[in-house]
Amino acid sequence: xxKIFYIIALxxxxxxxxxxxxxxxxxxxxxxCSFSFNQAYFDNWVAGGENALAHxxxxxxxLIYNGDKYIWTNIGKVSYGNSKIGKAETKKTIDELxxxxxLTYLWGFITEPYLSLKGETQFAPGYIYGxxxxxxxxxxxxxxxxxxxxxxxxxxMEELSIRFGVAIKETITKDFPAPxxxxxxxxxxxxxxxxxxxxxxLAFSKKISENTxxxxxxxxxxNFTGLDATDVRWDTDVVTKITKYINVKFNVKLFYxxxxxxxxxxxxxxxxxxxxxLF
Numbered sequence: 001x002x003k004i005f006y007i008i009a010l011x012x013x014x015x016x017x018x019x020x021x022x023x024x025x026x027x028x029x030x031x032x033c034s035f036s037f038n039q040a041y042f043d044n045w046v047a048g049g050e051n052a053l054a055h056x057x058x059x060x061x062x063l064i065y066n067g068d069k070y071i072w073t074n075i076g077k078v079s080y081g082n083s084k085i086g087k088a089e090t091k092k093t094i095d096e097l098x099x100x101x102x103l104t105y106l107w108g109f110i111t112e113p114y115l116s117l118k119g120e121t122q123f124a125p126g127y128i129y130g131x132x133x134x135x136x137x138x139x140x141x142x143x144x145x146x147x148x149x150x151x152x153x154x155x156x157m158e159e160l161s162i163r164f165g166v167a168i169k170e171t172i173t174k175d176f177p178a179p180x181x182x183x184x185x186x187x188x189x190x191x192x193x194x195x196x197x198x199x200x201x202l203a204f205s206k207k208i209s210e211n212t213x214x215x216x217x218x219x220x221x222x223n224f225t226g227l228d229a230t231d232v233r234w235d236t237d238v239v240t241k242i243t244k245y246i247n248v249k250f251n252v253k254l255f256y257x258x259x260x261x262x263x264x265x266x267x268x269x270x271x272x273x274x275x276x277x278l279f
Contacts, residue, residue, distance in 0.1 A: 028064040033057075034249065036081075036273025056081030056094060056271055058249070073102045080123055081269075091129065094269055095122040102163075104153055111152040114163060116199075120145045136176075143180035146170045147221065149199045159206040167199035169221055169231075179260045197223040211241040232256040232264075247275045 040052040058079045065072040079096040100118035107113070126138035151165015171193040173181045181193040200220040207213050216236040223229035234254040241247045248271070255265040 026066040028062065028066070030063075031059070031061040031278040032275060033059050033278060034247070034271065034273050034275040036271050050086035052083070052085045054081070054083035054093070056269070056273070058271070069106055071102075071104045071106065073100075073104070075100045075102075089134075092124055092126065094267075095124055095126065097121050097123060111154045114151060114153045114165070116147075116149045116163070116165075116201075118147050138176055138180075139174070141172060142174045142176050144172045146172070147199065151199070159204055161201075161203045163199070163201040163203075165199055167197055167221060169195045169197065169223075171195075195221075195223045197221055197229075213237075213239050215239075229258065230256075241275075245274055245276060246272075248272050249275075 034057070036056045038052065038054040040049070042049040042051060056079070058077075060077045061075070063074040077096065077098045079094050080092075081094045082090050082092045084090040098118070098120045100116065102114055102116045104112050104114045121141050121144040122138065123140055125136050125140075128135045128137055147167055147169045149163075149165045149167035151163060153161060153163045155161045171181045173191045177189055177191045178184070182190050183193075198221070202218045204216045205214070214236070217234070219231075219233040219235075221231040223231075232254065236252050238250045239247055240249075249269075251267075251269045251271070253267040255267075
C-alpha cells in the first residue's frame with residue numbers, strides 16, 4: 001500500500017513546475033464546506049413516529065495554477081453522511097473521497113496535450129443490510145481506484161472541456177477482492193487489477209441562473225479487451241444558493257462497470273444545509 005502512495009507522490013512531483021517561484025504566477029483557490037443536520041424526537045406521541053438523526057458533510061475544493069505555458073488543475077471532493085432511525089443502528093448514506101490532478105500544456109493549437117492522475121475511494125466500511133444480516137462489502141481503499149492518462153484536451157467553449165487519451169486504471173483491494181479486482185475465471189484470488197485502455201472525460205460547468213450552478217462530469221474508460229468493456233461514471237451537482245450561507249444541493253451519480261454488476265448503479269441525494277466558502 002505504501003508503494004502506491006509513493007508512486008502517486010512521485011508522479012505529482014514529476015509534473016509539478018519546478019520554477020514556480022521564478023515565474024509571475026496566478027493561483028485560483030476555492031474551498032467550500034457544506035453541512036446539513038436533521039433531528040426528530042418523540043415522547044408519548046400518540047400519533048406515532050420514530051426518533052431520527054441524520055447529518056451530511058461535504059467539502060469541495062479547487063487549486064489552479066495558471067502559467068505561461070501550462071495550467072495545473074487540482075480538484076478534490078469529500079462527502080460523508082449517515083442516519084439513525086429509531087432503535088436501528090447507524091447507517092451510512094453517502095461516502096466519497098475523490099481527487100484529480102491535471103497538467104495541461106498550452107501550445108496554441110485547438111487541442112492541448114495533458115497528463116492526468118486521479119484516485120477515488122471511501123472512508124468508512126460499506127454494508128449490505130438485510131433483515132437478519134449486515135454484510136460488509138467494502139472499506140477504505142478496498143476498493144480504491146487510480147487512473148493515469150495522457151492525451152489531448154479540447155475546449156469548444158468556456159463551460160465545456162473534453163479530454164481523450166490513453167490510460168491505465170488500477171483497482172486495489174485488501175479484504176474484498178470480489179467483485180472489484182478478482183478474476184472469477186482463474187483459481188487464484190487477485191487483489192489488484194490493472195487495465196490499459198482509452199479514457200474520455202467530458203466536464204461541464206455553467207451558471208444557469210444568478211444563484212444556480214450545475215457541474216456535470218462524464219468519465220468513460222474502455223479496456224482494450226473490447227467495446228463492451230466501457231466503464232461509465234456520470235456525476236452531476238446542481239447547487240442553488242438561497243441565502244449567503246444556506247443552499248440546496250442535488251446530486252446524482254450513475255455508475256456502470258460490468259465486472260462489478262451487469263446493471264447500472266444509481267445514487268441520488270438532496271441536501272439543504274449551511275454552506276461556507278473558506279476561500
